[in-house]
Amino acid sequence: MQLVGFPVVAGIVLLAFVSNTNKSAHDRLSNPIRMASLAFSLGLFAYTTAMFFEVFANITSDGLAFNNYKLHDSYEWFPALGIHWTVGLDALSFPMVWLTTFLLPVTIIATWHEKNGATYFPTLLLMGGALIGVFVSLDLFMFYVFWELTLIPMFFLILNWGGKDRKYASQKFFIYTFTASVVMLLGLVTLYLMQPDQIGTGGKYGTMTGRTFDIPTLVEHATAANQNGWFMGESMQKVLFVMLMLGFLVKLPAVPFHTWLPDAHVQAPTGGSMLLAGVMLKMGAYGMFRLPLSMFPHALQHFQLALMIFGMVSLVWGAIVCLGQTNLKKMVAYSSVSHMGVILIGIATMQPMGWAAALFMMFAHGIISPMLFAVCGAFKHHYHSMEIGAMRGMAKHSPWLATSMMFAWMASLGLPLLAGFVAELMMLIALWYFIDLEGWSVLWMVGPALVLALTAAYYLWSMQRTIFEGGDETQPPATLHGDVIPDISNEEKLAMLILAGFTILFGVLPWIGLDMMDDYCRTFFEHMISNGIFKGGA
């Protein structure tokens, strides 16, 4: 599919263009390359938006059924091993792909003045291409390749454009997520080799192992096997579920695997943070939906409580830690952990609505968190500090930044009519419904209720200390060295406006994205119930 190839190729071409030039040529090239990258990413965005209207806008729920893909294409890649270049989109992946192509131009605009632009913007494109690759691939091998490939541009983004401790942060980021990934890889390989060979076709796919990496085939086979007991056998399904989930939980990240995230975020440049929080974290949740949740529903039921606990702990712990942060970016990073907890809880409810909430949370957080990080980036860019108390009374002297911050903060804490609210509300309803249905203790509601208050607390408190307090006798922070206090640049304003606009759009008209997610989740559960894998219920 062109979606993957183009950004990667464009990134490489642009990088090759500047690779061996000297410093001055490098600087001269930076503007044309920035323009080219922007034009290119806008083109991609137009392409996926057109794709939405053409393919997904008027689709019936049948078309979005579980394991049913649009624009499905397959080419041989390593036929000897049954590896194909297989791409396809469904309601799980399309919103993520759209989100990636949406964030690319916004990120480029928001970080318009990043240093070493000639290499920075192509790296962003590479990152985008790898991320799209993760979402469109329907082949285990291809999925893993892109999964790991995202690490490389992100590693360089942090290493070359990051903050003071970037060396430590980039290595920690890489090693942490790589370790989880290789365990996941072993799980994938075991899954691949434990499928009965020569399934169905009678042939051996022309491979050495007689097995396939094709995800739709695997899912189909898993669903058939799950009807009569456990696919792969009970204990094996549990082991594989744990191995795959480990990789995804670290990426998500869920407490206690989250420690790489604050370091990576704080040190990453604004653009890196925006893509990292906006899309890369979602890879973890997306991977869960795509593989273990689709293939191992029995194990999901078995580990439901564990997932719920992971979700609750992430939710509450993330929020509590936020309260204690003095670093703006770190606070935002931990709020991401907290929000990722919402996704896990949504999954653990095992209700169509909970799942739809999780999917929509992925999407909404993908728009809101880049705005959070764009605000942090602008803050850092103009005040040269990340400390919450460093700048006070922003409302007086920097109205644009103050407004953006307030908007982003409000969106993230779940103000009605903004995108985040929809997801949180749905999660709460689903959880409540689930507790009622399964007869779990009402105490499970304490966590989310507590977090609603905590989230409001840390956001409002940090706003009070930066925006409103000390309006008149404002002392510019020492890091400004007595310069005039500037407001944000025009490019940053534009990026904030775009992000805010879409936050409102998906808050007011959530059905644009929610419809297909809802259809997907409903058909998934109908499918599972009609096949006797899940007992009745929702």
Add this chain to the structure above:
Amino acid sequence: METTQAFSTEFYTALRPELLLFAGLLALIIVPNLGKGTFRIPGTQIRLPWFMGGQRYSLTSNPHLPAWIATITLTGAFIAVADSLNGGLDSISVVSSDADTAKELLMVNGFSRVFELIFFGALALASFASMNRLKVEGVGGKLNAEQLYNNRRQADFYILMLTCGLGMSVVALAQDLFVLFIGLELASFSTYVLVAFLKESKAGAEAGMKYFIVGSVASGVGLYGLSMLYLWAGSLQFDVLAAEFALTGVEPLPLIGIGFVLVGFGFKVSAAPFHFAAPDAYAGASSPVAGVLATASKAMGMVGLIRMLLIVAAPDASDGSAVWLVCLGALAALTMTWGNLAALGSTNPKRMLAYSSVAHAGYMLAGLTAIGAWTWDPSFAGSEGEAALLVMTALLFHLLVLVAFKLGAFLVLSILESDGDASRLSSLGGLAKREPLLAFAMFIFMISLAGVPPMAGFLSKLMVIMGIVNVGVGTGATSLGDFHWVWWLALLMVLNSAVSVFYYLRIAVVMFFEQPEEGREGPLPSGWQVRTSILICVLATVLIGVFGDSLLEMCRTAAESLTTNW
């Protein structure tokens, strides 16, 4: 399978690459000596020109000439091998001319051809790159004795490269343990001298000495094992040994004999605990030579291991195990873990690469262990039988692509060595500023060694893991308890890969993040030959990782040609 006698027509056709190498060797000895030398018939004043010695022609006195001859010869041999592989190679067996008791000496088939590709490819790249590494004094003009001597020494280096290649290919072809041993020693002695070739550096001499002593002890032990095997079976033919072993194998004498022989090969693949000389040797040798040690020489050791373990001491067909199974499994676990932990602690890039090479040896030993655990029951043929084939394919593929990124990494260090020094991590400092493309190449090699997709190293490591898991899973396993224990080797392998990322990334961080050392801010020494070699390595690493299917098929055919012998 065709059989042919030595020095028949088929013999010449089949052994074309080796003969080419031999011709190159002769050319290397003769051509640099050609000159205006004459021979005076005694008692007369008649001088007959005989072209040896005397004042040499400008072409033959060119110090770069030996390098070119060696590179062209090795490349020619590489192409000859690739050509014969491409032409759908049949097995050709070379037997001794004794009609009654014809003994199989050499076997040319896909398996040995793939190894020849590895050997000649690595050596060709290394000798091409060495042109910039070995000191050459100015061409033309007046040279003093020291400079002349340095130039003359060029020929020695490349002669050793060629003998090394010749010995290695004999190892790959040999069907008789004694022939194999001769090849092994030819290659070993060449590498001993190559390691010590940089006489200017103390480290080089020390490394050569260490490598020589430990290596000859290992060879001696191997030779002793050989004699015990001969005592036991009365022959050193692989097929005779294998038949004998299937009958009465599990006896002290053959087991000790095989164990001793394995020590010799274990040293070559630098498996723990026989790896101690490797880091010193790599660190002291010039980088292209270290690259050869880490790729071609290791592949040669693997040939020996494969022949000894899988042909002679073949796994038991009934219960899916081999006598050496547990021992080799433990060795594999030890080797990969030790290698990685030691690499974590080393600050010399060359030692780090040496230890990473130890770790890679561990991965390959784990693959061999998996083959040993495979149930050799004919009823599994077609389904489970493919498991061993998969592992073998993976091993061949791994050895093949290792040439690209392992050797490539050493070649990058070679440029730094020419710049002064590459023995500290900080020598790599600021490489991204000094020469961005070189730093990028090194980064590609590092992540390929770590096994990050889409590089070739990922594909090969994935295949080894897949092979091991395939054997470990077996048929009808439903829980972890049903798995064969080799599955845990796969787990250890992925965890080790995760550990290894740390030290590979550290190189990247130093290159991109840290400042160059004092006085080394300037551009790196020029040399298009070594850069071309590096470019070839980068292209191979990336392209094989993305479009490597035909190469995979080739390795599979090669593995099949070995398995038909089982």
